[in-house]
Amino acid sequence: MVAPSDVCSEKLFRPEEVERAREMVEQTPVDPLAELFKVLGDRTRTGILTAISSGELCVCDLAELFSVTPGAISHQLRLLKAHRLVKARREGKMVFYSLDDDHVAGLMSMGSDHVKEGR
Amino acid sequence: MVAPSDVCSEKLFRPEEVERAREMVEQTPVDPLAELFKVLGDRTRTGILTAISSGELCVCDLAELFSVTPGAISHQLRLLKAHRLVKARREGKMVFYSLDDDHVAGLMSMGSDHVKEGR
DNA sequence: GGTACATTTGAGCACATGTTCAAATGATGG
DNA sequence: CCATCATTTGAACATGTGCTCAAATGTACC
Structure with a gap:
């Protein structure tokens, strides 16, 4: 719990840029996005x-x-499925x-592409 | 440490598909990719x-x-920089x-797009 | 040089996460 | 119904991870 309303000295604090950024963050689904990438x-x-x-x-192939x-x-597939990244099809005993x-x-x-670009 | 060479019964084990998948996995930078997404x-x-x-x-704006x-x-920016996601520019005391x-x-x-698509 | 301020770095800690094992569930075929 | 096999689920545990605080570094200005 922190309330850092004075992280920088007041002179160097630029409210306009920060406010613009704040709006950018607010209109972006930051948390769901982070969740997705975490998965x-x-x-x-x-x-x-x-x-x-x-x-x-x-x-069992994957295992x-x-x-x-x-x-x-199975644990991982459940997670992937919850985030609509994979879908399941049952065929007999196997899925x-x-x-x-x-x-x-x-x-x-x-x-x-990104990781390969870094040589 | 596991050596599950017999996860499934042998009859249901399909070597061709698994082998194809294995090649797919081998020619993909899976670990660096996972690292990137983790970041x-x-x-x-x-x-x-x-x-x-x-x-x-x-x-300090970000803080x-x-x-x-x-x-x-700063800790997070260092990580992001290490993965070439952000770059720094120094101007006086600030970065x-x-x-x-x-x-x-x-x-x-x-x-x-993906997370928004889910309603 | 010395002070002030922004940033970085390191240690420590609370909490999340990925795995295994074991038990439960589902489906097939005697 | 019972046995068998694939998958799922739950508990437990070792390892990671992100934060804070405090100390160190870097830069500007007197």
């Missing part, structure tokens, strides 16, 4: 999205692929997951 | 990027804007930060 910000989840980008896979337990995969949204591939692709 | 996945950092998207701001200490902002890369705005925008 994407895990190697297992990024790996899952990459893996199923070329076709659906079931939970095998990333050397973790089915439980771990197949695939990408849910075109934005996902776009985000991954744009992110890849 | 974006925090409300303060997403807020900073949004705030400076309309023009540079100094550390004021988000009601945290300059120290906290102004602005977006470093066009990809950043693109990612934010695409992410916004």
Whole structure:
């Protein structure tokens, strides 16, 4: 809990720019956006999205692929699904997951461009 | 440490699809990608990027804007800078930060579309 | 040099997060 | 109904993470 209304000395504080920025922040879904990126910000989840980008896979395929337990995969898939990044299709005992949204591939692709650009 | 080479029963294991997925994963910078998204996945950092998207701001402006200490902002800016998301410009005692890369705005925008699409 | 102020850095701490294991649920086929 | 297998769910735990505070660094101006 802080109320830093005097972080800078008053002379150097520029209210106009800060106010403009504040409006920018207010009309942007900052929290949901951070939530979304947080979901994407895990190697297992990024790996899952990459893996199923070329076709659906079931939970145990993914567990095998990333050397973790089915439980771990299931936990992550639940998160991904809650954020509408993947969708499930049941076939008998198995459940197949695939990408849910075109934005996902776009985000991954744009992110890849950024990290590759840094050499 | 797990070696789950037998997560599924052998009959239901489909080597071709998994192998295809594995190649997909291998030729994708999964870890750096996850790192990038992890950096974006925090409300303060997403807020900073949004705030400076309309023009540079100094550390104490940002601290004021988000009601945290300059120290906290500085820590986050260091992270953002390490991932080439922001760049710094010194002017006297103050340091102004602005977006470093066009990809950043693109990612934010695409992410916004996704979260807004969910109603 | 010395003071003032903005920023950075480091230590410490409260809290979130990803994993595993084990138990529960769902579905198929005797 | 019972057995089997895939998945899901819950509890527990080790590890990360983001914040604050305090000290250090950098810059300007006297």
